[in-house]
Amino acid sequence: MGGAAPALCGARAITAAIFSAPFAYSAVKKTSIALSIAMAALLLLAGCREDMQVQPRINPLRISDFYGDSRSARPLVDGTIARGQLRNDSYFYTGMVGKDPGNEMPFPVTREVLQRGRERFNIFCAPCHSELGDGNGMVVQRGYRRPPSYHIDRLRNAPLGHFYDVISNGFGVMPDYAAQVPPHDRWAIVAYIRALQLSQNAPASLVPAGTALPPALPSSVLPNNFVAAQPRKIEEQEPLEKK
């Protein structure tokens, strides 16, 4: 490439075209001449090759003879870890101790953690499991397989790591929520599910003595399979110390 075309590039080409045009025509003709000049300038400019445009480069994943393996893209150096992706705490990321689910929270459960867990649970899990965790969510009411209630003995006794694992890897027909819920939020949800389970199964001994319990809801406002604990009269409750 090269030769005459680059010499006519850019502003010089336009100036040359304008100065070579005759000036003495009528206004109408002037306009059309101006137009043709502009077109000619455009055509000339289109042929221009600037150095930045022709510098050597390689299209992504194109073959190259520069490296011995013929690949232009270089493989990652062994052991490269992207920022924020170092997973050196395997319990935090899997919920497993060896092959079995563990039963500990990997960080302390604070009020904020539970609030975050409730928020995430109500967004990602309640559509199927319902806000009560009884498995009667809206999606289920529209025909999806009904999940087991969290308030059955098997799930009440299931270790925390099991819930973490179900969110991370799915369970039966339930898809996993690994992409939607990052690890810290999964644990927050797990902690909240435990709180939810306790909320439906708390022993009266946990109620501070003298606390008035709310009246039972009329059964018409409760879901069919939901059995609310009947509040007992305060004088019937065992004192806190007694187990």
Ligand code: HEC
């Ligand atoms: C699209 C509906 C749907 C959503 C959303 C959903 N689940 Fe499930 N879940 C199910 C179904 C259905 C089952 C029962 C699967 C089976 O037994 O095949 C289930 C089962 C479970 C179980 C019981 C596993 C066992 O041991 O029986 C747990 C725990 C659970 N889900 C947790 C969650 C959590 C936590 C979330 C939110 C991050 C969630 N699910 C979101 C549908 C859903």
